[in-house]
Amino acid sequence: MQTITSLQAPEVLEMLDKGATLVTVNQRLAKYARDQYGRKQVETGRLAWEAPDILSYNVWLERCLDESSIHGGLWDEDGKEIPVLLRPLQERILWEQVIENDDARKMLFRSSAAARTAEQAWRLCVEWRIPVGFDPSWSEVDPGAFALWAKEFENRCRSSRWMERARLADAVREAIVANRLPLPPAVIFSGFDDFPPPLKAIMDALVLNGVQACTQAFPSRAGKAVRAVFADSAMEIKAAAAWAREKMAANPSHRIGIIVNGLSQNRDTVRRVFEETLHPSAMVALKPLDAPSFNISMGKPLSSYPLVKSALLILEMVRDHPEMETLSALLLSPFIKGAEEEMSLRAIADRLLRKSKQPRMAVMQVFRRMKNRTGPAGKGGYICPVWCQSLEAFEKICLDIPEKLAPSEWCMTFSRLLSVFGWPGDKTLDSGEYQAHGAWQDALVRFAAIGEVSPTLTFYQAERILKRLLDETLFQPETENTGLQIMGLLEAAGEEFDAAWIVGLTSEEWPPPPKPNPFIPVSQQRRFGLPRATAARELDFARDVTRRLLASADEVVVSCPGVSGDSLIFPSALVEHLPEMSSILSPDGERDENASDVQFSDYRLFLSASGELEPFTDIAAPPLKKGEAIPGGTGVMKSQAACPFSAFVQYRLAARPLEFPVSGIDAADRGILVHRVLELVWKSLENQKQLLSKNPEALSAVVSESAANAVAAMARERPQAFTGRFAGMETQRLEALVLQWLEQDAARSFFDVVATEWRLSVDVGPIRLSAFADRIDRLANGGYVLIDYKTGDATAKDWFAERIAEPQLPLYCLALEDIPAGVFFARVKKGDMKYIGIADDETIANGVKAIADTGGLNERFGGMEDIVDHWRTGLEALAGELARGHAPVSPVSVHRSCRYCPLGMVCRINELLDMGLVAA
Numbered sequence: 064m065q066t067i068t069s070l071q072a073p074e075v076l077e078m079l080d081k082g083a084t085l086v087t088v089n090q091r092l093a094k095y096a097r098d099q100y101g102r103k104q105v106e107t108g109r110l111a112w113e114a115p116d117i118l119s120y121n122v123w124l125e126r127c128l129d130e131s132s133i134h135g136g137l138w139d140e141d142g143k144e145i146p147v148l149l150r151p152l153q154e155r156i157l158w159e160q161v162i163e164n165d166d167a168r169k170m171l172f173r174s175s176a177a178a179r180t181a182e183q184a185w186r187l188c189v190e191w192r193i194p195v196g197f198d199p200s201w202s203e204v205d206p207g208a209f210a211l212w213a214k215e216f217e218n219r220c221r222s223s224r225w226m227e228r229a230r231l232a233d234a235v236r237e238a239i240v241a242n243r244l245p246l247p248p249a250v251i252f253s254g255f256d257d258f259p260p261p262l263k264a265i266m267d268a269l270v271l272n273g274v275q276a277c278t279q280a281f282p283s284r285a286g287k288a289v290r291a292v293f294a295d296s297a298m299e300i301k302a303a304a305a306w307a308r309e310k311m312a313a314n315p316s317h318r319i320g321i322i323v324n325g326l327s328q329n330r331d332t333v334r335r336v337f338e339e340t341l342h343p344s345a346m347v348a349l350k351p352l353d354a355p356s357f358n359i360s361m362g363k364p365l366s367s368y369p370l371v372k373s374a375l376l377i378l379e380m381v382r383d384h385p386e387m388e389t390l391s392a393l394l395l396s397p398f399i400k401g402a403e404e405e406m407s408l409r410a411i412a413d414r415l416l417r418k419s420k421q422p423r424m425a426v427m428q429v430f431r432r433m434k435n436r437t438g439p440a441g442k443g444g445y446i447c448p449v450w451c452q453s454l455e456a457f458e459k460i461c462l463d464i465p466e467k468l469a470p471s472e473w474c475m476t477f478s479r480l481l482s483v484f485g486w487p488g489d490k491t492l493d494s495g496e497y498q499a500h501g502a503w504q505d506a507l508v509r510f511a512a513i514g515e516v517s518p519t520l521t522f523y524q525a526e527r528i529l530k531r532l533l534d535e536t537l538f539q540p541e542t543e544n545t546g547l548q549i550m551g552l553l554e555a556a557g558e559e560f561d562a563a564w565i566v567g568l569t570s571e572e573w574p575p576p577p578k579p580n581p582f583i584p585v586s587q588q589r590r591f592g593l594p595r596a597t598a599a600r601e602l603d604f605a606r607d608v609t610r611r612l613l614a615s616a617d618e619v620v621v622s623c624p625g626v627s628g629d630s631l632i633f634p635s636a637l638v639e640h641l642p643e644m645s646s647i648l649s650p651d652g653e654r655d656e657n658a659s660d661v662q663f664s665d666y667r668l669f670l671s672a673s674g675e676l677e678p679f680t681d682i683a684a685p686p687l688k689k690g691e692a693i694p695g696g697t698g699v700m701k702s703q704a705a706c707p708f709s710a711f712v713q714y715r716l717a718a719r720p721l722e723f724p725v726s727g728i729d730a731a732d733r734g735i736l737v738h739r740v741l742e743l744v745w746k747s748l749e750n751q752k753q754l755l756s757k758n759p760e761a762l763s764a765v766v767s768e769s770a771a772n773a774v775a776a777m778a779r780e781r782p783q784a785f786t787g788r789f790a791g792m793e794t795q796r797l798e799a800l801v802l803q804w805l806e807q808d809a810a811r812s813f814f815d816v817v818a819t820e821w822r823l824s825v826d827v828g829p830i831r832l833s834a835f836a837d838r839i840d841r842l843a844n845g846g847y848v849l850i851d852y853k854t855g856d857a858t859a860k861d862w863f864a865e866r867i868a869e870p871q872l873p874l875y876c877l878a879l880e881d882i883p884a885g886v887f888f889a890r891v892k893k894g895d896m897k898y899i900g901i902a903d904d905e906t907i908a909n910g911v912k913a914i915a916d917t918g919g920l921n922e923r924f925g926g927m928e929d930i931v932d933h934w935r936t937g938l939e940a941l942a943g944e945l946a947r948g949h950a951p952v953s954p955v956s957v958h959r960s961c962r963y964c965p966l967g968m969v970c971r972i973n974e975l976l977d978m979g980l981v982a983a
Contacts, residue, residue, distance in 0.1 A: 068275070068277045068278070069279070070280060071279075076099065079117070083248060085118075087120065088119070089119055092253060092254045095557070127238065128231060131235070131238035146220070146224045147225055149225050149226065150512050150513075151228065153516050154228060155179065156178075156528065160517075162177050181209055190259045190260060191259065191592075196210035196213070200586045209583070233261055236261065239265065240271075249276070250275070252278050253278070253279035254279070256556065282557070282558070282615050284614055284616050284617045285617040286614045286619060287617060287619065288620070289619075290620070290621040290622065290641040292623055292624070295624045295627070296329075299566060300333055302622070303620075307337070307357075310561075311356070311547060317562065318560045319562050320550070320562070321550075322612060323549065323552075323567060324565070324572060326359075333549060337359075341547075355542070356547060358542060358547070360551065360554050361539075362538045366530065373393070373396040376396065377484050379526075385426075387419075387424060394413045398487045402488055402490070405449055412433055420729070421724060422725070433446050457480065460479065461480075468519060469518060469519055470512070473525040474511045478507070495540035498540040552612070556611070558615065560616040562618040565620070566622055568609075568623050568634060570632070570633045570635050577596060579595060605637060621634070684711045684950040687945065700827070700832070700867075700941055701869065701870055704867055706954040707949050707950045708953070710945065712970075718969070720965040728784055735777070736777060738820075740773045741891070743772060745816040746819060747765050750816060751813055751814050766805070770801065801891075806896070807909070814840040814842055815841045816840055817840065817841045821838075823878040827941075830945060830946055834874065837850055837851050837889075838852070847881060848883060848884055848907060849879075850886075850888075851875075854892055857890060858899065862934070867934065867941070873938060874938060877931070877938065883931075885903065902914070914926055914930070952975060
């Protein structure tokens, strides 16, 4: 490489005025350079000027290739057609095809991941002039596989006259040498830490053709740097945000840089902290800020933006049985026509669909569940007529989709499917959404171009490739330029600041550990000095980058966390020489005795300190109106006993958690099946006499039929869970379980089953409740026994707690005209079958003691009549609380009442525990 002149920023701006071209290492630096040029023109008093020729390296190479075709024709000097440059997605798919066609190794790799690594390996080999396969080291397994793939890949490219992007720089150099390219008087390269061989060759060719090839020197500011260690990474980012806030307040015209090591992994956290610090209102905003006072460079995958997500959801609906989560998200999407008109109705429909608990649901099942069974029906009789009409039209289009289409035809099909749902919706898109929509259209154009390498695709192949393209496309809506820039370590190349804070320079991550490409022999990577190949190479690179960053601003702070998990973290050895910051803040934001220039605070603490707060505890809900009914049956009383706030929210406000799909059936479903089988069995048997009269075969037939009917009924609602084999296994399980339980009933004294699933109403104090009793038996002496089936754990102690924890059976007692002879839990649990309860007579059921023989109860109660009176008193007290709106957050036991309660985010029980307002 010939000696290249290095220019300072003012010299570069002057040369741009003379027609020079500035080539930057990335798009960000190109934008920064254009801003600097524009600022200079404004300072000189110009109102308008010709746009400077500033491009990023990759864009400049592509423009050179296009210009060489226009200037020199489509054929080279030998009369051969100039190869067509492959787009990135085309090249990736070509690599995948090569790998998938390798029968000997395709089972060892995920083709998409292997293609990505192979593409990187090929680029390195081409750029660094590494001959592939001409060395014994290439006989290793992974390099050997890559060598075969590379040969096949190169053969396909040559036979089809395609040019891979790794050869783009060489093609530009050849065009320069052959005078096929119009050249400016000078080309300046800016922001490059490394000059790979192709770039060096281009610079040499420019010089030989009389073009001045220069580099722009990196900024060299005062670089007064200090370092600091914070308690953890969260504290570190908060401190950087508060420091930036103070700098911006002190001088709004200054350019502040926050340079974050590993920004791609921590982008969301960094953005959230800076929004909370610079825009406290963002903490309660319903959507991201439209114009934050900072720019963050690292974009997110285009597929993660809500508008694009909704488009992908629509395409997922093409599947025969869309996932429930897809249906739910599409129902609630704001980017579907009718979203605002049917907002509440679609939320109701979502709840109805989720009640099925099915992981997937056929479209016809969706229509069946969407039927409006209450109130006036809309068009077609559906809860959400607009949404359902769109789904019906969508389904008709899906039936006509061919098995295979060209990528360009798939683009039209995708757009047609989206238009059926009115995507991107009725509302006016904001700036970010509008730009995301444009990025989607650009992605479709890139997708259509893969027809060069994949002439036809099935729908699922097309959808998978499009989804991957969107996953790999980093996107960020453009915003106005601001004085605060947040960027990654390498993105800051060539930029200068008035003050900069470098986050995350730890000894573990800087210098970064080597990461050699697994498809290139390590010996070859060391020999040719490839990037990321060795620790020594990474150390040299990190030294250069650190030196550049420390000289990029007049004032620099370098920080790192002191702890990560249970491990101590130390600053990078490359910044250990820097003096320590004078102090570190405490978590509450107060300065210590050394009074540092850095401070930050929790916004909630700031609000608390901004005025006097008067504590007020509101534990009263609106009292029940006369005649007002409470849904929920005995559940509302159980919830009131466990925690009054829970009863108010779940039963009076009807705030219930949504159902989530499950594979197979859950414990609640199994309990329902057991209840249903026992109901059917006793409707058939009617009494113990019939039970005892059946021989084993006959009894087994009764139970088997009942189990089959119960399973069939649930299978109609849950067809995906109850496949033929699973339904058979569940039927056998229920049959064995119930037969084992009937042995308990056979051992009891005589009884008739007078009611199963008996609907009853009970007045408790000022309220009336409706419920279903599992079973009521009549004994030989005319007395009654109430039975509640339990497939889990149960204990009679819950009936005698200070607040009746299991009020179901006590409530049933109040509904009977006569005092029952006993109340039992029937524990129908494999390996633990038994009756649990209390009775006047111990002969009613094995294992149940008479009250007179029960320690503790015999001292308090003379019999069932006393116990029922005790329950009436306790239940009326709970009913009185419900009626007058008594609803404090007051769980009887945090560990028991709150363990499975879904309302923790509503009642903020953890905060109350921390503040000592609720006893643990």
